[in-house]
């Protein structure tokens with residue numbers, strides 16, 4: 623199927639600048655650690671995810687050994703383990719912070735990139751995740767009980783990374799997520815909640831890990847996702863909103879899992895992402911001329927990789943749409959998932975070749 627929209631981006635975009643982005647990431651960690659840093663103070667609660675976005679960005683632009691050396695992997699590893707709460711078995715967003723599924727997944731992703739998953743007490747971490755599953759299959763994010771489809775993804779991805787998916791009721795987890803598909807094809811943070819592209823990723827990837835993509839009305843979802851492309855080439859997260867670089871990831875990865883990545887115009891999306899780079903100081907912003915941050919830097923790089931704009935032969939590593947990790951890391955760990963076979967014009971995708979493939983479903 624050809625792209626539904628053919629936006630016509632105007633000005634030419636700058637080239638991708640890996641060196642300046644590497645510098646941006648390297649200076650960020652010292653800046654955020656300073657006790658007088660405003661940015662450091664306001665982001666301290668989610669530092670674990672910030673470290674994951676930084677490390678993953680660096681990994682996608684370098685070899686694993688170069689990335690780990692540049693990023694001082696030993697210091698990060700020590701810090702990650704300081705964020706582990708032995709009592710509960712979960713990881714917090716920073717040292718001394720309460721554990722949460724969001725940061726438990728980020729911690730495991732960091733350890734996976736370091737090849738250091740053996741540093742964790744697997745049984746305790748698995749016990750933490752297991753204890754957060756509710757009767758209806760959903761997951762709470764922490765002991766306080768908030769339920770969100772994001773937490774279903776965090777739980778299933780964490781357990782899969784630890785090789786312990788069968789320690790929870792995967793069937794019920796998938797039924798819960800599947801029951802959250804809306805009449806418009808999208809998914810929200812809970813059943814009946816407004817469709818949002820970020821939540822859609824978490825639902826599609828959770829169902830992929832659970833191998834229950836048969837629960838998804840694929841074409842209805844793909845239409846909703848494809849309609850997120852705006853005239854400037856970028857993607858928004860829901861109707862009537864502005865484009866934002868991060869949706870390049872949330873939407874492209876979802877479309878890739880359901881075999882419909884070609885339903886957005888890749889060339890104009892790549893142009894939009896490239897225009898969001900800060901070519902002087904490095905980093906990628908949500909929109910052109912805005913201030914860069916590491917969240918958008920990671921999702922911008924990942925978007926360019928999924929689009930094939932950045933290529934493996936040029937020193938980049940492929941990103942896995944389900945686990946949001948370098949493909950070689952996922953393969954080394956032997957992680958499993960399911961994808962929908964490519965629709966017309968989808969081409970072959972080596973990235974997902976090791977995953978189980980099923981035919982399109984209308985649910």
Ligand code: GRG
Nearest residue numbers: 724772775820821824859860863866868945946
């Ligand atoms: C490992 C990739 C990875 C993810 C872990 C935390 C998580 C699982 C997923 C988050 C999914 C999500 C909800 C992303 C959206 C984030 C975002 C940009 C929210 C902004 O929402 P609004 O309402 O933005 O401020 P819009 O664009 O709708 O105006």
